[in-house]
Amino acid sequence: MPLIRDFIEYLATLTTQYLLIFALLGLLLFTLGLLLGWLVQRRKTSKFHRQLQQAGKEKEAIQQRLTAADEDQKSLARELVSITSEKDDILVQQREFRKNLDAISRELSKLQASNEQLNATNQSYASTIEDLNDQIIGLKTRNEQLLGGNAGAGQRESPPPSDAMGEVERRLRALEERVARLSPDQPEPVVDLGKPTHEVRIGPSLGEVIERRDDLTRIQTVGPFNQAKLYEAGIYTYDQIADWSEEDLSAYAARIGYVAELMREEDWIGQARKLADARQRDPEAQAPPVPARQGLLAVMGITPEIEAVLEDAGIRNLPTLAETPVEELEAMLQQAGGHMSVHDPASWPRQATLAAEGRWEELKQLQEEV
Template sequence: MNWLSFLIGMIVGGGIVYYFWRSKAQKTGKTERMLRQRLADAESETHDLTTQLDGLNRQEEKLAACQAELQKKTKDLQQVTEQLSTAEIQIRSLRDQLTVAETNVETQTKHLSTAEIQIRSLRDQLTVAETNAETQTKQLSTAEAQIQTLREQLVVARTQSEAASEEPLPIMEKEAGTAVQPDDLTKIEGVGPKVAQVLNESGILTFAQLAQTDVNRLRTILQDAGSRFRMIEPESWPEQAELAANGDWSALTKLQDELDGGKYRR
């Protein structure tokens, strides 16, 4: 009886223990499943957060790159602004210069118009002057021809006067009424065309006449002819003229080789 009671007690106690163990096991399994679910949820959330964090990191990198690019663009904008400011200053300066240039052009245009009027006036005056000069040239040519004719008449008159008052020179002996033929006095060294003309106007036409003319009289003739003739020295002319009058051209050439512009070498 006691044994049976013990056995029944054991069975009843085991059942109670089993009931409590099973209840606890069921509770523990449920709790474990809940924890595992929470862990899975936490891992999923952690993965999501990690993904978001990676996205945020990438966004921060992009943001940093954007900030760097923004700083660069800001610096570039500042440089462009400075360049624009400089360009505006240059534009204002160029506009001022253009205004001055336009004013100068306007002034010069007015001056040019005035100058053109003056040029036309001067051209008209030049045309008149050229016409007058042409007329005066013709008149001068006529006057020079008349002067030359008068000089020739004067030479002839003086020659005739000297022939009438003086005994003819042997070399000049000619028939009565025959005109004297002038020699080329420029063959005398120191006598040029103008000097020969002065001598002719003074009645000296031939080598013989020049040979017999006193040196002092020759100096006086040159002095009276004007300042351009006063520096000419005629001291060798009579000697040269005498050789020419005698036709001794070789002796004349030799003498002239020893002269310096018609002057004796000292």
């Protein structure tokens, strides 16, 4: 304050000319200060303006990205809706497939039951016809003996009593009618009073065949179950299987519920022929077993074709097969398709374990149970 007061008193002592000079200097300084302030402010304003422009550009870029993100979100939402709709359609189709599969399974069960019933009926008819054929052969032989005895006696002996001949004829006619009823597909009777109208098989009777049943389980893949089915179908010996034709093989495959293609691949006929030949060479000796199968073929149910499928999938030995889940084996068979899909690999890992460890007795017991 004293300094300002002294300055004011100093100015009061100055003349007007000096006061004007001081006034001009003050005005000049004020103008320079104002100009410098304007320049500084303009520089700051330009900087802020550039920052504002940069912020505007960034805002536009962010807005564009936001718009693109919105479009992507809408596109994803549309895809999600489409996928959800497809999922619903697939679920509906899956339910329909399951219904159809259940219906097919029920129908298949009915057909299998009907097939078993028909097989049992056919087997009963076959057994009855076989018995009747045996009786016809016996009666035919008796008739020939009576006729031969009559011819050898000459004129001095009287012919056989008419009652006996009539009885034989009546029995032959009755048997002929029974066979005709049991075999409606045959237009001709099985036998008449003269020569038979068809070729009668002369050989061991059914009883003799049954008495010498062969162990059919010596044929590969013929286990106790298939052997029982073959016995039910009237197949008891190796010779009967060895005499099969291709048509016979297909027919018996249907009767025992097996797959004809598998029987051909496993060569049932050839194996039976070898066993029958071995028995004929040495009837008293036990028929030699078929050589044991090696590798994956040691497992019952694995054919050479299935072995190739497993090897393609990386299963080339018994230890690997023993560690493979049953579900994977089922998937391999289903993917292979054809008749291989009917095989059940549930026991294969267990069989492979026993075979790999050399526990042959347990393996044989397990295969018999299977």
